[in-house]
Amino acid sequence: MQKKYGGKLLGMQTTFENDERGNRNARDEAYRLKEPEMESDRAKVYQEIVSNDGITLKEIADKWGCPPNCISGRITELKNDGFIIADGKKYLPNYKGKMYPHTIYKATAGGFSH
Helix, strand or coil, rough: CCCEEEECCCCCCCCHCHHHHHHHHHHHHHHHHHHHHHHHHHHHHHHHHHHCCCHHHHHHHHHCCCHHHHHHHHHHHHHHHCCCEEEEEEEEEEECEEEEEEEEEEEEECCCCC
């Protein structure tokens, strides 16, 4: 009988460990293919923030009819690159009507060009 440790057989590598470089290459290729679309999405999110002079991620998601996780990555990128800043909180209701704080995002003076 073989001993198990940490979910794998002793002395054997998992598929991920055997093919880590292949997985990384696949991930990088997928990102490269998706990058133009993400850049376009970044511009749309930025324009939405500018045109509303501050808006929350939830408000954008509700307005566009998509889940917040479709937008949150672009918000993070814009924030990390210095195109937007967090500027206070706004309380908005969830689907049950309970109020939760959401960060308001505003554009910085520099502007965004893609």
